[in-house]
Amino acid sequence: MSAESSGQDEKIANLRRSIDEIDDTILDLLNRRVSLAEAIGTLKTQTGNRVMDKAREESILQRLAGLNPGPLSSEMLRRIFVDIIAASRQAQEPKRISFLGPEATFTHVAALAFFNELDTFVPHPSIRDVFDDVEKGTSRYGVVPVENSIEGAVNHTLDLFLESELHICAESYLAISHDLLSKSGDLEKIHTIYSHPQPFAQCRTWLKTHLPHAELVECGSTSQAAQKALLADDAAAIAGSAAARLYDLKVAAPAIQDAVRNTTRFLVIGRDAPRPTGNDKTSILFVTAHIPGALFKALEPIAASGLNMLKLESRPARHKNWSYVFFVDLEGHVENEKVKQCLAKMEAFCQFIKILGAYPVALSDA
Missing domain, CATH: 3.40.190.10 (Periplasmic binding protein-like II)
Known part of the structure; x- marks a missing residue:
């Protein structure tokens, strides 16, 4: 072995010893972090606080991303700390x-x-x-x-x-994203397709264009469809990529849904009962009197308060024919004074009103 080669080996050995020392420190710090999380979990149990604080977790990730000087990428940093936070939560209460x-x-x-x-x-x-x-x-x-x-x-x-x-x-x-899955992955062999009614509806145009003569068989779930596709060489399932991995199926055609988004x-x-984060929504349901203008009067306090109504949905009430239950998502947390006052004013025009929850707004891919 040359002197140059021996010198390189010694440098590598020194670097590895440094890595080992860092790993030892990381291990110690991780255990200290989990111990602190366990202590928080004990305090939560004593106070009856069972809040799953996703806002707190996201703030941790954003703070660390802002401090990261590299060369660790932001994506890799996030992946590492998502797992660390998950392990800490698991220590608090599985x-x-x-x-x-x-x-x-x-x-x-x-x-x-x-x-x-x-x-x-x-x-x-x-x-x-x-x-x-x-x-x-x-x-x-x-x-x-x-x-x-x-x-x-x-x-x-x-x-x-x-x-x-x-x-x-x-x-x-x-x-x-809906994929067409089969044992062979060969589109020309497919004569029967299994799936839940929703994926069939969401892939209607693609199916008419590419497999117009295939028999469509409805199932209770996309997973059940994937299981059925395993039983015949000429069968396929419309399901997600997770089903392909779980049931070892091949993708005959990817992303066949008609709507991209x-x-x-x-x-x-x-x-x-999640705490306010500053970016929340409150979901409610209410029933109005069956009289002209009842819905307008019930919703008027929302407009008057300047709150943004994010969603309005109606469902038939089961207790009485031609009566309806309305579901509304409002911008803001129920503990916010403006939201409180708005709901109080709505009560005067509702036979029944119920707060379903107040929680952080999630980012949508839509």
């Missing part, structure tokens, strides 16, 4: 999250993105089952779809808020 399943559905993907893979995720066959699981305390949170930018509201979710005492703790948006909004339901 969480069980129910979601509209089965696995690899878009709701499952949304739940994983909002929480973390360190938590326990439990699939349920219906939205009602998710609500029931959280109400019983078996799961701390539930994740359910509430509206799609193409197909509109998920009515079953809205209806369940009429009878449930759970709160909306957070919202999340997920860009929806197809986004679904999901709600995190639980018993928490």
